[in-house]
Each structure stands twice: as structure tokens, then as C-alpha cells.
Amino acid sequence: MTAATPAPIFDHLLRMTDHRGTFEHACFADPRPEHGYCADDMSRVLVVAARQPKTEGDVRRLASVAVRFLNEAQALTGACRNRMDVAGRWADEPAFEDCWGRCVWGLGTAAARSEVGWVRQSAIVQFDRAAQGRSIWPRAMAFAALGAAELLTVDPDHRAARALITDYAATVTEPSSNPAWPWPEARLTYANAVLAEAMIAAGVVLDSPPLWQRGLDLLEWLVDYETADGHLSPTPVAGRGPDDRRPGFDQQPIEVSTLADACARAAAVDAGAIWTAGVRAAAAWFQGANDASQPMWDPETGGGFDGLQANGVNRNQGAESTLAVLSTLQHAQNFSTVPQ
Structure with a gap:
């Protein structure tokens, strides 16, 4: 052993x-607020927080913060913004790039694994919105496929997730x-x-x-x-x-x-x-x-x-x-x- x-x-x-x-960034251990936040990281926060067992208090809060951030990052088309400044202003336009794929990955993972009921429900709603889109970028589609696979473990009949992963497999x-x-x-x-x-x-x-x-x-x-x-x-x-x-x-x-x-x-x-x-x-x-x-x-x-x-x-x-x-x-x- x-x-x-x-x-x-x-x-x-x-x-x-x-x-x-x-x-997003730190100087040694000190946060650097002037560099703001990004959806790439918040998707990873959601993945890590959702799959951490027996979470309480502050760690549970991480999932809540992440799912709210990703909700704000999404456009109605499902496309995703990536960068927000410290005042809460978005610095880019929604797109179906890597941040979209990671967003789908985070949302699918939270929908399948989060111990927080409202986080799971919100993640499903946001997943459905994001899953309208497709990306031309292989890694973006790969991350999105992982999110779809996670959701399908708890809801094998989820149509949007199955359609997304089927389209991924064709690429x-x-x-x-x-x-x-x-x-x-x-x-x-x-x-x-x-x-x-x-x-x-x-x-x-x-x-x-x-x-x-x-x-x-x-x-x-x-x-x-x-x-x-x-x-x-x-x-x-x-x-x-x-x-x-x-x-x-x-x-x-x-x-x-x-x-x-x-x-x-x-x-x-x-x-x-x-x-x-x-x-x-x-x-x-x-x-x-x-x-x-x-x-x-x-x-x-x-x-x-x-x-x-x-x-x-x-x-x-x-x-x-x-x-x-x-x-x-x-x-x-x-x-x-x-x-x-």
C-alpha cells in the first residue's frame, strides 16, 4: 500500500x-485584483468545488460564486465571455472558444456532482443554454464533451448533452x-x-x-x-x-x-x-x-x-x-x- x-x-x-x-493572478501569495477574473478559472473552480466530497461553508461558497460568475459570462446564444475586471465589467465579447468549452465542462460537472441543490439546478439551466453552441476549436469541443459526459452520468436521457457529445465524436x-x-x-x-x-x-x-x-x-x-x-x-x-x-x-x-x-x-x-x-x-x-x-x-x-x-x-x-x-x-x- x-x-x-x-x-x-x-x-x-x-x-x-x-x-x-x-x-486570476497573484504576486507570490498576494492576490492581484487589478488583473481581474476569467471564466476559464471560474469553470475550474466549479469543477474542483463540485467534486470535493463533504464540503461545508467556504468551500461550498466557491461553487456558488463560480456558478453565478458563469451565468453572467454567458450570452443568450450560449457563447461565453472570458475576462471581467475588478469592477465587474466584461472586457471581451461572447465567443465559442476555450472558455466556452471549459464553461460547459464546469456546468456539467456541477450538475452531476455538486452537493448544493441550487447549484445543481442552476448549472443544468446554464448547461442547456451553453449546449446550443458548437466550437471549431478541438480543445473547446473536448472540454465541452467532458461536461456533457458528466451530466449524462446522472441523466442519460438529457437531449442537449447527448447531442453535443455526439457532435463532438463526429469531429x-x-x-x-x-x-x-x-x-x-x-x-x-x-x-x-x-x-x-x-x-x-x-x-x-x-x-x-x-x-x-x-x-x-x-x-x-x-x-x-x-x-x-x-x-x-x-x-x-x-x-x-x-x-x-x-x-x-x-x-x-x-x-x-x-x-x-x-x-x-x-x-x-x-x-x-x-x-x-x-x-x-x-x-x-x-x-x-x-x-x-x-x-x-x-x-x-x-x-x-x-x-x-x-x-x-x-x-x-x-x-x-x-x-x-x-x-x-x-x-x-x-x-x-x-x-x-
């Missing part, structure tokens, strides 16, 4: 959150014909594992073993490719191609948490030990099992550090990085007592 992993600690996230939302790109580089893109870029995870989720919902197997195969390749010297070595901000030198920096915590999300989903479909190992490796990355042997979070407050660089750690503790830690530790706790 393995030792229990650290529990998610919400102190820093709560400090970063006011009545409107969670501030899935075939793997490359190059066995050394099966990834469907010329380079790894960002949130790579979500492409494989969405295939797995859609394949399960649509009872399509070839689709979920395609996702499992791509994810297995990705986990292997993103591992070096016994630890995760994720794709850096600049991306990664087959001829790039390793390791690459600046590494972002969100890449690690996306991989943990995908491995956790894969473990529910396939008994391969690689998935449990993948989740554990993601948690270990934050605890210092990485290319710089540096911890990537503050275990006292739960704050996540913003980037792993060749010359050290970016110790600013923004919302995205903190949510990446929380999300990864949620999964790791579920696997902490599973025999290796």
Missing part, C-alpha cells in the same frame, strides 16, 4: 476569491499514421491530455469501444512521452515536437493536472496500472518529483506555483496553478490506497 497523499487545501484559493470571483481527428508520433497534431501544445480524455468519455457514453480505445491508446503514448527518468516532464509553454530537446521549460501546472484528469478517467474504463501510476506521478510532480526537483506548491496553504523553469520556480501563486494542485490531489487521494 502507498502512503496517503496530501489532502487538497483550499486556504489560498479562498483568499484569492471575493464576492465576484477568483482573481475527432484520426491519429497520425506515424507510429513514432501518433498524436493527431504536429506538436503537443496545451491541455494535450484533454483530447484523449474526451475520446474516452465520449466512447463510453456512446458505447463506442473503438473511440474509447483510441483515447486510451493516445493517452498511454502521451504518458510515456511525458515521462523521463521516472518522473513527469510535461510539455512546456512553447510546445513540444518530436525533435525538441528535453526537458523543456517553462512547465505549467495545468498540463500536469490535465494529465491527472485523463488518467483518472482512463482508470474507470481500463484496469491498466499505468493510469494509477499516472495520477500518482502527477501528484508527485507537485511534491518535487520533476525536472528541477523542486516542490510546486505550498503545503501550508494549498497555493500552486505558476511555473517550473530551468533556473528555478516561479513562486507566484495564481488561480490556474492553485486549481491544478487541488484537482490533482483530489484524484490522487482516490488512488492513494490502491495497491500498486
Whole structure:
């Protein structure tokens, strides 16, 4: 048996959150209100808060703040704004880009998992609005498919969710014909594992073993490719191609948490030990099992550090990085007592 992993600690996230939302950026541990909020982060807040078991008080409040924020972010067409300033003014126009996909993901997760009744009901209403739209961007559609899959676990007959995930499945790109580089893109870029995870989720919902197997195969390749010297070595901000030198920096915590999300989903479909190992490796990355042997979070407050660089750690503790830690530790706790 393995030792229990650290529990998610919400102190820093709560400090970063006011009545409107969670501030996007921090200077070290201090929130930077002047940079405002974004729907990308509030969708992640909703996911993490909704799936945290036995929540009370302040953590429950996070889900309420997030679902209200996303409601305001949505247009009647279902499109989503992303950026709000500290005074509550939107800085962009509604669109069907990544923030829309993450919004659908958050809403579907809350509809399926939140312990707060009004949050679940509000999330369903907002999901139906958002699910009117479709995106031309693969990652946006992949995130939206994850939200649809979550909602369908509790309401298999939900028409809008089933239509969305069916449309997503029709857009899935075939793997490359190059066995050394099966990834469907010329380079790894960002949130790579979500492409494989969405295939797995859609394949399960649509009872399509070839689709979920395609996702499992791509994810297995990705986990292997993103591992070096016994630890995760994720794709850096600049991306990664087959001829790039390793390791690459600046590494972002969100890449690690996306991989943990995908491995956790894969473990529910396939008994391969690689998935449990993948989740554990993601948690270990934050605890210092990485290319710089540096911890990537503050275990006292739960704050996540913003980037792993060749010359050290970016110790600013923004919302995205903190949510990446929380999300990864949620999964790791579920696997902490599973025999290796």
C-alpha cells in the first residue's frame, strides 16, 4: 500500500476569491485584483468545488460564486465571455472558444456532482443554454464533451448533452499514421491530455469501444512521452515536437493536472496500472518529483506555483496553478490506497 497523499487545501484559493470571483493572478501569495477574473478559472473552480466530497461553508461558497460568475459570462446564444475586471465589467465579447468549452465542462460537472441543490439546478439551466453552441476549436469541443459526459452520468436521457457529445465524436481527428508520433497534431501544445480524455468519455457514453480505445491508446503514448527518468516532464509553454530537446521549460501546472484528469478517467474504463501510476506521478510532480526537483506548491496553504523553469520556480501563486494542485490531489487521494 502507498502512503496517503496530501489532502487538497483550499486556504489560498479562498483568499484569492471575493464576492465576484477568483482573481486570476497573484504576486507570490498576494492576490492581484487589478488583473481581474476569467471564466476559464471560474469553470475550474466549479469543477474542483463540485467534486470535493463533504464540503461545508467556504468551500461550498466557491461553487456558488463560480456558478453565478458563469451565468453572467454567458450570452443568450450560449457563447461565453472570458475576462471581467475588478469592477465587474466584461472586457471581451461572447465567443465559442476555450472558455466556452471549459464553461460547459464546469456546468456539467456541477450538475452531476455538486452537493448544493441550487447549484445543481442552476448549472443544468446554464448547461442547456451553453449546449446550443458548437466550437471549431478541438480543445473547446473536448472540454465541452467532458461536461456533457458528466451530466449524462446522472441523466442519460438529457437531449442537449447527448447531442453535443455526439457532435463532438463526429469531429475527432484520426491519429497520425506515424507510429513514432501518433498524436493527431504536429506538436503537443496545451491541455494535450484533454483530447484523449474526451475520446474516452465520449466512447463510453456512446458505447463506442473503438473511440474509447483510441483515447486510451493516445493517452498511454502521451504518458510515456511525458515521462523521463521516472518522473513527469510535461510539455512546456512553447510546445513540444518530436525533435525538441528535453526537458523543456517553462512547465505549467495545468498540463500536469490535465494529465491527472485523463488518467483518472482512463482508470474507470481500463484496469491498466499505468493510469494509477499516472495520477500518482502527477501528484508527485507537485511534491518535487520533476525536472528541477523542486516542490510546486505550498503545503501550508494549498497555493500552486505558476511555473517550473530551468533556473528555478516561479513562486507566484495564481488561480490556474492553485486549481491544478487541488484537482490533482483530489484524484490522487482516490488512488492513494490502491495497491500498486
